Amino acid sequence: MNTIAYFKERFDQFQPGEDQGGLDKLRGQAFQTFSQMGIPGSKHEEWKYTRIAGLFNKEFQLPADPLTGIVSPDDLNRLRLPGHEATNELVFVNGFYSFSLSKIRSTNLQVLALEEAADGEFRGIVNQWLGDSSHYQKDGLNALNTAFVHGAVFIHAGKAEHIEHPLYIYHITDARSVNILSQPRSLMYLSEQAHAQVVENYATLGSNESFTNQIMEIIVEQEARLEYYKVQNDGSNTNQVSTTHIRQIGKSFIQAVTISLDGGLIRNNLNVILDAKNCEAHLYGLYFQTGHSHIDNHTIVDNVKPNCLSNELYKGILNHQSTGVFNGKIFVRQPAQKTNAYQSNKNILLSDTCSVNTKPQLEIFADDVKCTHGCTVGRLNEEGLFYLQSRGISEKTARNLLLSAYASDILDQIKLLSLRGWVEKLINERLEKELS
Amino acid sequence: MLTIQNLHAGIEGKKILNGINLEIKAGEVHAIMGPNGSGKSTLASVLAGRKDYEVLEGSVEFLGKDLLELSPEHRAALGLFLAFQYPIEIPGLNTINFIKTAVNEIRKSRGESPLDAVTFLKRMKEKMALVNIEQTLLSRSLNEGFSGGEKKRNEVFQMAMLEPRLAILDETDSGLDIDAIRIVSNGVNKLRNKDNAVLVVTHYQRLLDYIVPDYVHVLYNGRIVKSGTKELAFELEERGYDFIKNENTVETV
Incomplete structure (x- = not known):
């Protein structure tokens, strides 16, 4: 069992004993927060339907070092996504950024160790924004990650730099010999007019259990553009709490697409802070769960400044005994007049034993705003099924076509064609398997 | 081709068909008319194999097979086609892909190989001209945002592509203006030949000005x-359905 005493012991071992641009202080504070709050239990309002405390009854190893060489280039080759030749590859192993496995192909992209960034020219940015997500995820897990900020990475796109190759971030957990707790951490900064595409993917090696407690914080400046994709298709022996925190500090555009295809237990926190006038944000999600898997998408759209537009659409397909949670918060602060915020969550249940809890949560303090929300939970459209069958299409193929059609408006948002092709292939394979 | 004998059927415990007898031969056009609630659409649904409907008694033979034993897709593969009164909108399903899948699944169940892209495209162009439908419409999601007329034209286009032996047109004229009825009917007429048959289900006579039936049957209760x-x-057009109702009330007393 992983007790607070265990984490304390590990925490003490981790301290480098020298100042690293203030990181040690941040870690110390975070550990204190974690000690007080612990792992969130089901009494915590935000964790009511996703129970993770029980997971820590098992023994997870929190690796002490970047275990270089454990994941070989051959291992990595098997995990690379299609089109990787034309990407920047950022590889984390057991939560530590690996410079040797990573490959940065864009010359205008800077990727450096967080310690180095915190101690150099980016000191101001790191001090200001590292840990920004803790204002929204007020729980022990967020603090636990920050308490162990080691082997983290800082990613910088300079002014007006269009990063030609997308950033593919691989989070690899090596659970071949023991259960592993990994805590990847990254901070990304998009300067004025910078453009970037980011993809995060997760893979666990071996059959022991993994727990990934990950945070990525992204700051987006004026006229910058971010496309962010998270694709989760790991095995049933994996668990993850994955936080993506995006703050738009200038008029900018972002879109975030979260695709979750299994994994034992997944909790995604997606925060989008519209912290400047005229920002635009699009949040899309697709989850397709089978077996006993669990998916939880908690999203926050925080309208801080006026005239922003946010559009959110999450769609789910659940089968077998899988469970789902959607919680969509929209905050409209008093100064955020003329806010346009839309939210929708749709679910199709394929079995009698799966379930979903969906909850829109709007807190509006401004009076001149337009906000809509809606959610549906239902079965596959029987009328549509009969229509297709009456044209000679077998029931299986008809179900397949209807579910693909249902997923298509989310998949259409994936602008990286090689990624989209790969995700479509995964979904088609899944449909073939599920519906046979 | 189609022999219906003493067909009784209903939905959710409510009996709607009370002993239908009908024989349709190749090359014939039959019309079934009747007032609202007489069972017209139920008959069409039962023949196409809609799940919610329960057959209580009787038999339907289609091309020598027991139709009621077959799944909807097998009925289609055998050559039955139902043009829907309310075609279903399916966002995200491309119309052409849908039709291609249907054509090839039917070919597969007949032991034929899938059509290659060139042949499929050629056949599609041919049939598009026949029913006066534009490519732009077919490039869109199935029926999504189509007007009433476009939906019905799409039904007839699907019929043209699938080349059924028996086509059932369920209230194909409902919601259509005269021009749209003419276009849709022209399409159906061009598809008629000595080997296939059409069953037109309609409330009004006006569709029958364009698709001229060999036989007319009146359905009531x-x-x-x-x-x-x-x-x-x-x-019927002249006297309304009341005279049928009156005659039948008298008969049953």
Whole structure:
């Protein structure tokens, strides 16, 4: 069992004993927060339907070092996504950024160790924004990650730099010999007019259990553009709490697409802070769960400044005994007049034993705003099924076509064609398997 | 081709068809007319194999097979086609892909190889001209945002592509203006030949001006109470359904 005493012991071992641009202080504070709050239990309002405390009854190893060489280039080759030749590859192993496995192909992209960034020219940015997500995820897990900020990475796109190759971030957990707790951490900064595409993917090696407690914080400046994709298709022996925190500090555009295809237990926190006038944000999600898997998408759209537009659409397909949670918060602060915020969550249940809890949560303090929300939970459209069958299409193929059609408006948002092709292939394979 | 004998059927415990007898031969056009609630759409649904409907008694033979034993897709593969009164909108399903899948699944169940892209495209162009439908419409999601007329034209286009032996047109004229009815009917007429048959289900006579039937049957209370030639349709148009209702009330007293 992983007790607070265990984490304390590990925490003490981790301290480098020298100042690293203030990181040690941040870690110390975070550990204190974690000690007080612990792992969130089901009494915590935000964790009511996703129970993770029980997971820590098992023994997870929190690796002490970047275990270089454990994941070989051959291992990595098997995990690379299609089109990787034309990407920047950022590889984390057991939560530590690996410079040797990573490959940065864009010359205008800077990727450096967080310690180095915190101690150099980016000191101001790191001090200001590292840990920004803790204002929204007020729980022990967020603090636990920050308490162990080691082997983290800082990613910088300079002014007006269009990063030609997308950033593919691989989070690899090596659970071949023991259960592993990994805590990847990254901070990304998009300067004025910078453009970037980011993809995060997760893979666990071996059959022991993994727990990934990950945070990525992204700051987006004026006229910058971010496309962010998270694709989760790991095995049933994996668990993850994955936080993506995006703050738009200038008029900018972002879109975030979260695709979750299994994994034992997944909790995604997606925060989008519209912290400047005229920002635009699009949040899309697709989850397709089978077996006993669990998916939880908690999203926050925080309208801080006026005239922003946010559009959110999450769609789910659940089968077998899988469970789902959607919680969509929209905050409209008093100064955020003329806010346009839309939210929708749709679910199709394929079995009698799966379930979903969906909850829109709007807190509006401004009076001149337009906000809509809606959610549906239902079965596959029987009328549509009969229509297709009456044209000679077998029931299986008809179900397949209807579910693909249902997923298509989310998949259409994936602008990286090689990624989209790969995700479509995964979904088609899944449909073939599920519906046979 | 189609023989219906003493067909009784209903939905959710409510009996709607009370002993239908009907024989359709290749090359014929039959019309089934009747007031609202007489069982017209139920008959069409039962023939196509809609799940919610329960057959209580009787038999339907289609091309020598027991139709009621077959799944909807097998009925289609055998050559049955239902043009829907309310075609379903399916966002995200491309119309052309849908039709291609249907054509090839039917070919597969007949032991034929899938059509290659060139042949499929050629056939598609041919049939598009036949029913006067534009490519832009077919490039869109199935029926999504289509007007009433476009949906019905799409039904007839699908019929053209699938080349059924028996086409059932369920209230194909409902919601259409005269021009749209003419276009849709022209399409159906061009597809008629000595080997196939059409069953037109309609409330009004006007569609029968364009798709001229060999036989007209009047359905009332789930039974065919009168059969005749196309003149019967004119009589119905002139006198309304009341005379049928009255006649049948008298008969049953």
